[in-house]
Amino acid sequence: MDQTSRDPWRTIWHIATSDYLMTVVVLGIAAGLAITLWLPQMPGAAPVAYARWLSEVQARFKSATPTIQMLGLFTVTRSLGFRALLALLAGCLLLRLTESSHQLRQYRQLAEPAGAWRALADAHLPAVMDTLHRRHYRVLSAPPLFQADRWPWADLFPILTQGGALLFLAGLLVTHLWGWQVAGLIAQSGEQVTLPGTDEWVALNGEACRATHSSSIVTHVEQCGPGVRASATNSTGQALPLQQTASSAPVAQLTVPLTEDQFFAIPEAQLIIRLASQPGHAIHAHSPVLVQVYRSPPGRLTAETVVEREAELTVGDVTLKLTSTPYARLTATFNPGLWPTGAGLVLLGMGMLGSVVWPVRRLWLRQETEQLEGTGDLLPTPAWGREA
Amino acid sequence: MLTILILTGLACGTLLAAVGFILWNCLRLVPGLSHAVQVLGWLAGTLLLLGALLAWLGHHNLSPYAPPLILMAALAAPPQAHHRRDAHWGNALFILPALALAVVGLFWITDHAGSGVGNPTITLAKLAVVICGGFGARALGGALGDMAASIPHVEWPSAATYTLLTLWVGSVTLVSLWQRGSVWGGTAGESALAAVWLAWSAAWVSPHYAPRLRAALTAVAALCLIVLATGYPMSDV
Numbered sequence: 097m098d099q100t101s102r103d104p105w106r107t108i109w110h111i112a113t114s115d116y117l118m119t120v121v122v123l124g125i126a127a128g129l130a131i132t133l134w135l136p137q138m139p140g141a142a143p144v145a146y147a148r149w150l151s152e153v154q155a156r157f158k159s160a161t162p163t164i165q166m167l168g169l170f171t172v173t174r175s176l177g178f179r180a181l182l183a184l185l186a187g188c189l190l191l192r193l194t195e196s197s198h199q200l201r202q203y204r205q206l207a208e209p210a211g212a213w214r215a216l217a218d219a220h221l222p223a224v225m226d227t228l229h230r231r232h233y234r235v236l237s238a239p240p241l242f243q244a245d246r247w248p249w250a251d252l253f254p255i256l257t258q259g260g261a262l263l264f265l266a267g268l269l270v271t272h273l274w275g276w277q278v279a280g281l282i283a284q285s286g287e288q289v290t291l292p293g294t295d296e297w298v299a300l301n302g303e304a305c306r307a308t309h310s311s312s313i314v315t316h317v318e319q320c321g322p323g324v325r326a327s328a329t330n331s332t333g334q335a336l337p338l339q340q341t342a343s344s345a346p347v348a349q350l351t352v353p354l355t356e357d358q359f360f361a362i363p364e365a366q367l368i369i370r371l372a373s374q375p376g377h378a379i380h381a382h383s384p385v386l387v388q389v390y391r392s393p394p395g396r397l398t399a400e401t402v403v404e405r406e407a408e409l410t411v412g413d414v415t416l417k418l419t420s421t422p423y424a425r426l427t428a429t430f431n432p433g434l435w436p437t438g439a440g441l442v443l444l445g446m447g448m449l450g451s452v453v454w455p456v457r458r459l460w461l462r463q464e465t466e467q468l469e470g471t472g473d474l475l476p477t478p479a480w481g482r483e484a
Numbered sequence: 485m486l487t488i489l490i491l492t493g494l495a496c497g498t499l500l501a502a503v504g505f506i507l508w509n510c511l512r513l514v515p516g517l518s519h520a521v522q523v524l525g526w527l528a529g530t531l532l533l534l535g536a537l538l539a540w541l542g543h544h545n546l547s548p549y550a551p552p553l554i555l556m557a558a559l560a561a562p563p564q565a566h567h568r569r570d571a572h573w574g575n576a577l578f579i580l581p582a583l584a585l586a587v588v589g590l591f592w593i594t595d596h597a598g599s600g601v602g603n604p605t606i607t608l609a610k611l612a613v614v615i616c617g618g619f620g621a622r623a624l625g626g627a628l629g630d631m632a633a634s635i636p637h638v639e640w641p642s643a644a645t646y647t648l649l650t651l652w653v654g655s656v657t658l659v660s661l662w663q664r665g666s667v668w669g670g671t672a673g674e675s676a677l678a679a680v681w682l683a684w685s686a687a688w689v690s691p692h693y694a695p696r697l698r699a700a701l702t703a704v705a706a707l708c709l710i711v712l713a714t715g716y717p718m719s720d721v
Contacts, residue, residue, distance in 0.1 A: 114691075115689055115690060115691040115692075116565035116690075116691060118689045119686045119687075119689055119690040119691075119697075119701070122682050122685050122686040122689065123682075123683065123701075124681045126680075126681055126682035126683045126685075127679075129675050129678055129682065130676075130708075132675050133675055133676055133679070147551045252655075268667065271666070277665075277666065313665070314663075314664065314665030315665075316663055316664040316665070328584075330593060335485040348551075389647075392634055416493075427664065427666030429664060429666055431665045431666060432667060434661065437667060438658065438661050438662075439660060441657055441658055441661070442654075442658075443652060445650055445651070445654040448646075448650050448685075449647055449650060450650070452643050452646060452650075452688075453647075454648050
């Protein structure tokens with residue numbers, strides 16, 4: 097006994113698989129997530145988002161900002177401490193999974209009773225057995241000793257929980273190591289966008305504002321809005337070049353998403369076109385677009401119209417053809433850990449719900465002369481009489 | 485709005501009367517008083533449920549915090565099984581969360597911050613979290629009774645809350661994984677939900693042989709859940 101209790105490995109094992117450690121680790125992760133609710137977290141690589149975040153935290157926390165930043169509270173989920181907690185959780189889960197698997201085998205047969213014996217007054221063995229059977233307990237007997245439990249299901253659910261949680265964490269790790277995400281991607285109806293640095297593509301069905309994409313990525317439409325495809329011809333039907341900026345190459349056809357007010361020029365006709373969302377209308381894929389044509393010089397408004405689906409606008413000998421071409425702001429995600437994460441989540445949920453409904457309860461009974469004694473997870477007293 | 489105010493006010497009075505009866509029963513054992521407490525609990529629950537339905541379904545100019553608070557109070561108000569057993573001042577602790585929620589809800593009714601009714605998806609999500617919060621409030625009552633007066637309590641409110649919360653968090657995460665390809669959409673609502681679920685998980689995995697610790701963790705998790713459910717209109721799951 098002494099040798100067993102002094103064995104440091106056994107002590108470490110007991111600590112690592114204890115409910116206390118698991119409680120502390122899970123609470124630590126919960127606290128980390130709770131901090132992210134109060135303190136705005138530093139965005140990743142996007143410089144504009146970083147600048148916005150910095151001005152926000154400096155206005156909110158003033159002189160305390162550097163201290164909070166030094167403590168790493170603006171980067172909680174990316175901090176070493178938070179990741180160490182996740183790693184510790186994974187380690188604990190692995191050890192608990194090993195122990196639970198061992199217990200599943202161990203309790204297949206009658207095992208050594210755990211805990212101190214207590215006398216159960218007014219309890220009679222046949223009545224107790226009847227109660228246990230009614231509650232779907234399995235009873236193993238080696239008179240005068242009896243073991244009652246809900247093996248194998250009750251012992252299987254913790255394994256499902258721990259295995260599911262491990263699979264979930266493994267999925268998150270795979271995602272973190274090899275996954276990527278592109279946010280704020282703009283795609284317009286009828287065009288196929290290739291994601292930078294990859295062979296993956298995204299295309300938009302403008303009517304339904306739904307994206308199609310290559311098989312290995314997942315896309316999510318964050319926002320849909322109107323857009324315009326424009327072309328211009330002169331009186332002879334010849335296409336006039338369009339230019340969005342002074343430095344951009346002239347094109348015969350221009351596709352413009354209305355993420356904000358947009359302008360382009362028809363240099364040969366000395367016209368400037370302004371495209372804007374029609375004021376007073378909700379922004380959606382086919383919301384009306386206000387088109388204003390200015391002559392340059394002198395910069396005077398010459399004509400304007402509202403495009404809903406298609407429109408033609410004639411200014412002098414120039415005919416401007418405008419077609420509604422909705423755009424979508426998308427997030428594209430490559431997640432190689434998708435299936436392990438999803439499967440882990442399902443197993444974790446099943447295991448947890450099973451453990452709530454069908455918890456591990458194991459008790460031992462022994463008949464000593466006339467007195468019935470019990471140990472382990474004894475049922476509430478009224479179930480079989482009064483405890484002595 | 486006046487009807488909701490009256491119903492919630494009556495429920496507050498009924499719950500206060502129930503607390504008074506419990507304390508009186510401790511001082512001088514009056515036969516049948518514990519049954520009266522039970523009736524008062526059910527009556528308060530019914531009044532609050534009516535108030536919550538009116539607040540949620542009607543287009544009153546209520547604060548968005550009022551309907552969830554009243555609904556949570558309605559779910560927490562009906563008495564728990566052990567009330568029959570003995571005359572103990574600690575039994576009043578079981579009613580305390582429902583009373584506190586109803587009183588705070590009553591306060592918020594008069595705060596005209598605009599309607600809490602959003603689009604149906606948000607309302608459904610909110611309703612799911614508020615129901616969890618209502619069961620959480622019952623579990624909070626049990627945990628308070630356990631901590632302050634060592635009254636053994638039934639486990640089902642805590643188990644029901646954890647089951648519902650697990651189902652809801654699991655569904656939200658799976659939907660996010662399916663739609664966005666990532667576990668978290670990065671919204672505050674999702675982080676809050678995950679944090680509350682983890683806090684409840686910590687209470688659930690805490691050792692059974694340390695009931696005070698378990699009760700304290702359950703109380704903390706239940707309080708976090710109630711705060712989350714109350715402020716859920718602002719979240720965007």
